[in-house]
Amino acid sequence: MSADLILMADRIHTMSGDRTPTAIATTGGVITAIGDRDDVRAWRGPRTEVIDLGAATITPGLVDGHFHPVMGIGLTRGVDLSSVRTLAGLKEALRAADVAPGGWLEGWGLDPNAFEGAPITHAPLVDAVGPEVPVFLLLFDAHSALVSPKALTMAGIDGPRPFASGASVVCDAGRVPTGHLLELEALDLVRALLPDDAPAERRARLSDLMRRMAACGLTAANAMDFEDDSLDLFRALEDDGDLPIRWRFAPFVMPGAGRDGLDAVVAQQSLSGRRWRVEGAKFMIDGTIDGGTAWLDEPDTHGESTACFWPDPRDYASAAGFLAARGVPLVTHAIGDAGIRFVLDTYESLSSPASALPHGASRVPHGASRVPHGASRVPHRVEHLETMPSELIGRFAALDVTASMQPTHCTGYTRADHTDNWSTRLGKRRADRAFRARDLRDRGARLALGSDWPIAPFDPRAILAAARLRRPAGEPGTAPVLPEQALTARMALEGYTTEAAAAAGLSGESGRLLPGHRADLTVFGLDPLTAAPDEFAGSPVLLTVVDGRIAHRSG
Template sequence: MSTADLILLADRIHTLAGDGSPTAVAVGGGVITAVGDRCDVRDWCGPDTEVVDLGAATVTPGLVDGHFHPVMGIGLTRGVDLSSVRTINDLESTLAAANVAPGGWLEGWGLDPNVFAGAPITHAPLVAAVGPDVPVFLLFFDAHSAVVSPRALELAGVTGPRGFASGASVVCDADRRPTGHLLEIEALDLVRALLPDDEPADRRARLTDLLHRMAACGLTAANAMDFEADSLELFRALEDAGELPVRWRCAPFVMPGGGRDALDDVLARQRLAGRRWEVQGAKFMIDGTVDGGTAWLDEPDTHGESTACLWPDPAEYTEAARYLADRGVPIVTHAIGDAGVRFVLDTYAALPRTAVPHRLEHLETMPTALIERLAELDVTASMQPTHCTGWTRADHSDNWSTRLGKRRADRAFRARDLRDRGARLALGSDWPVAGFDPRGIIAAARLRRPAGQPDVEPVLPEQALTARMALEGYTSEAAAAAGLGGVTGRLIPGYRADLTVFGLDPLAATPDEFADSPVLLTVVDGRIVHRS
């Protein structure tokens, strides 16, 4: 073999290829050139080889986030962070303390619907906090719903119910007056279109900062579930300035009502790529969220909601998916409710298989029969463990669970059942819906509760993943989900040199300990992109 560019030495190297306990890995030309022991290093070295002895550290394949919104996210996380707000009083005091320029907007994000304690969501707390004349736009944590002030509705010209191409809605009271609660993207955009734009330079800076923070957590790649607005300009600008510290696979949105022109635009974008990013796939949504009453369930929720597909005519979704799949585009579909999951699987069963397997995102509640069918169809299940541990409770007292009722809440986020029945399971964050640090997410997948909170009762602990399953969800399973199982996801000579180095062993440390493990090194394409 030729001499290595980089050699890493560590007490533990988890290749995920089942080949002993190596302590050294060599990298050259962007790929792994050798895996062995410390005594092999002298045969791999050349005059320019960098050797990094990491001591008691653990090396794993580079971590990959299965579901991320980088460009949308830097726009959605503007204003006041409301993720720690727990009561209406907290909400009012947080908004009252915010700095708002005269005539300006008050924006916030990350709001938990449990703050309203089961009461109807209205703009009353917004008015109590800042008065009726301030335009306010507060995004709920799921990014599928918002609550806005009367002034915001007035500026948007929203005075009553609206019709939409999708299942979006402006929630109104018995007198057909908007309450301030907006459900799904088309309704949100009525007000969001009025918000001030970020400067391009600021957006570039925020995306650059985001990518470096991801690398510092051990992430080497991620799946972007959007490629809209200025995504192309941002990725090109960042790559003009240097190498991206994280690889990206991007799937543009396909929304109801777009027609053939929108599908052809998604097809055209499949040809876009850079050195460490590419467009590959199309992102659909078959339903919304349980929390907002816009999921698609076999039976209504306890509010009589979540009864319909996001597409007014579900057959149009099927036609659009087939049009793209027939042309080799892998389909990615957000499906949360049992009816939604079933309909998507019915659609996928009739589609041609593509080089990259079709995917289902979220899969929050479903019966066993659908899990077995998903595995049979070789469809990737993509799940976000902290959606379960962050917003549901073991006693079912949270908004998500009370809407579903005990029977369906007991079928929540069935990660272990998916793995045990042979399904491919990729894990991720859905940032900015939840934090992207993979250490905490891997811990949550094992604990079924938030890391570092041992007093919290686990949610359906029988659905906990083993340590290896959780690590595979970010490595080998993620690689297979991208159609790259023979290229990356394991530490094998000839595979991509994407590696993550932890201070603690993810297969031996307790989940709570691992959530706080130092990330010592992150390597992408054979180059160190983060060093602590």
Template sequence: MRTAATRRPRVSSADLILMADRIRTMAGEGAPTAIAVAGGVITALGDRADARDWRGPGTEVVDLGAATITPGLVDGHFHPVLGVGLTRGVDLSSVRTVEGLTAALRAAGRKPGGWLEGWGLDPNAFEGAPITHAPLVEALGPDVPVFLLLFDAHAALVSPRALELAGIGGPREFASGASVVCDADRRPTGHLLELEALDLVRVLLPRDAPADRRARLADLLRRMAACGLTAANAMDFEDDSLDLFRALEDDGDLPVRWRFAPFVMPGSGRDGLDAVIAQQRLAGRRWRVEGAKFMIDGTIDGGTAWLDEPDTHGESTACFWPDPGEYTAAVTVLNRHGVPVVTHAIGDAGIRYVLDTYAGLPRTSAVPHRVEHLETMPTELVGRFAELDVTAGMQPTHCTGHLRADHRDNWSTRLGKSRADRAFRARDLRDQGARLALGSDWPIAPFDPREIIAAARLRRPPGAAGVEPVLPGQALTARMALEGYTTEAAAAAGLAGTSGRLLPGYRADLAAFGLDPLTAGPDEFAESPVLLTVVDGRIAHSPTGGR
């Protein structure tokens, strides 16, 4: 039935008409069952009867029946190009014990003279024991060079042969909080923490051929669209990102829109900042550089976060920037040039310092600054996000995939109960008026938004009803979780007036699901079929093929 809110006057013929039993506009008005698109924007909403007035000789009409159409989903934190390089070799994300690690490496097989790589290893597999290369030697012997990236990509485990090839025979000094972990006799254990230490070995790894990287990136984007994603925020723009995305657009339109924020690392200096400012002019048809990415600390699991008080190992007490004032100075320069800033901040001291820095900046961009991860945070900081109009970015599966309700995981034991009890405070942020964008941080965690939306509601992995939720009081409602991928994501990008809702004049980025994300149970929605994904008014994914 047409309503005053949804009925539209006759419009010129549509390029595409979609019909479904439910269309969630996220605008709080009407109950349309048909939507018209022309020129990449939504031109009309109404019911199935209205659709007759929108048709022209070239209109494509798709009736999805009992499906639910929502705005296209936007991942708030992604590493597409970096991730293509990090997800090489053996996928270790399902390894739960040292014995399982040994078995996985044996199954991968020895490669004399070549490197064995792996990724996604959870430190919880060591069950609180020191992380050393002993399982690597047991599985493969001492002569195979091995590089295994831990799940957070801030740490690695390497074999004795890899240490030898890199010339690492003892502790090293780094400008940042990186370290080569050594035993009591100052012998490296194989555990490397943070980027400077990882790069000592990573520079020795064989490089992928450009054609292979391009093919893997193209496949990644197709798989993202197949999950209902229409856009994502890339938190880096390094290496060959520009070449890869230009090459993909030479072949046709991207199935996912992208916003890139190049890294700014300690020691970048004014030349590095000027380069990031210059990159803000780069754009393609469905991608653009808009922002800059900083890190104020590392990770709690690796002991490199920045906490007000040391963790139970006596670690996590330092800023990622040797002089935090240089971070503030760099952010100030970029803000003066209208560049929105994203900062990785995991520990309470890091979050506080970033918010204090943002508080001293005048607003120079339509895109608000943001803070990512926010893993442990005292109550006095929660309200500052709304007060300062700073976006909070959070990845729910970082919590549900690696934390346990009984605090017997590595993350929680490092923090102790009081700090672990304030983990991933998603609901508190929303209840206090903060803008909360959700995402995956792929390849740190899988990117399927259906599973992440479910995890945000459940505070446990979807499909694991027997697992006790982690701080269930921090669960989001179904609408809040969907907003984290739609309206909140659009506002975080300064696009609240053109994206994130299904209204005339808004971008025609849509997703269609077999189940309604607002009424289906979260476990069920995590497995909902994706029936259609539309970007810029064109079908980017359909199980039966699309244009």
């Protein structure tokens, strides 16, 4: 059978063995031959598309380990505040915003470091636009927001509120809300008042997002939510044609979900399309260090970050056990040391007697049965892993748990001298054991890399560079953050290819360029294994191929 597509390039990194071929053929969505340019004549037929890419480099298709596509198109509305660095800059950006009379002023991506050590309150919002404009600004972590007095009044928020999760309405000493809202339940009090985007606009924004992802070399991503209109959006887009990106979704499981909520997540595991499927469940064991809602062994320097996101951590363990017993792979956001430890203890307990469980975790809902972790082909995962003592590092490999990290969370929001908000909250000892990507790899852990978009930009070229440099790409004057945690070029590329495939239980069909594997490929103008990281961050993406079809072609 002749090939559908043949690509030739000076370097093809198969990520399997030392040989570097120069030609690859795909047929029917799979790789059918790998060899050299001299072999191409035997593979081609009258309808074969043949492209010689010259000095380019072909790699397995890149996979983002952590993404929020549907949530993200809703969160990235209004003014992009991600470049704001000072209070003066924040006020200037808000004054320049184009807001309809009586409408909301929305913004996203605000870094708390912009407050320059001052309390995060709505005072700058009032200074910028006055007291009568309803303002909703999402902070960069998407776990907190800053809203104006008018927005608080419209939402009926006039003091503290109880929540099922670790959310809170921040109040001053007089119990008056400051405008700072922490975690999703608190944010939703105001977010529920924001105008909805029209379905056609949401489809257009999601479609544009995927085109931009493909243009950066991404062929797949792990979506850490499947809420709201996700099903409708993806079905509608696939009705119009093939998606340029493959997706794996893990629906949220929130505190208080109950048996009905867990059964619904199990039922969702049967949902799929041509290039998307639901496979997993997403938990959060804590919040963020910047917001004071992480779960640490000891309080941060503000006396915060001491509690689990779940009011009773045993309920998390019970819900995790219920889903794991039904073959659902688990994904848990865990940022603080206490949270990471509890998640690992819970995962370890899933095939253990009840006596070995974390305290109270044997309270599995009626009807559940304990099964070995291997019941799912997909390993359980822990996301983010921001501060972690050494005794936890080796447990990832020992438990066959995937470590999923986002290098630009470190390089974009922390500083080598620990003067940033994240580091000052933790203190030097805990900031010195942060984002330990190299330690995890050296101890044999499976390490998947990604962006956490829209929390950080998704361009994998910049993320691969940051993983090696421990500073932002293109900023050679910036001191690296804990440079001993830098990954090698190959380790970084593996985090987007072979490690990503293993994290999805797909090592036998993806992540390497081998006959019989998926025909998902990324073509760079520069070689990610030999080019200087700063230079590679600007490498052109010449071609992105998904399922043997061109999803992006440069120029």
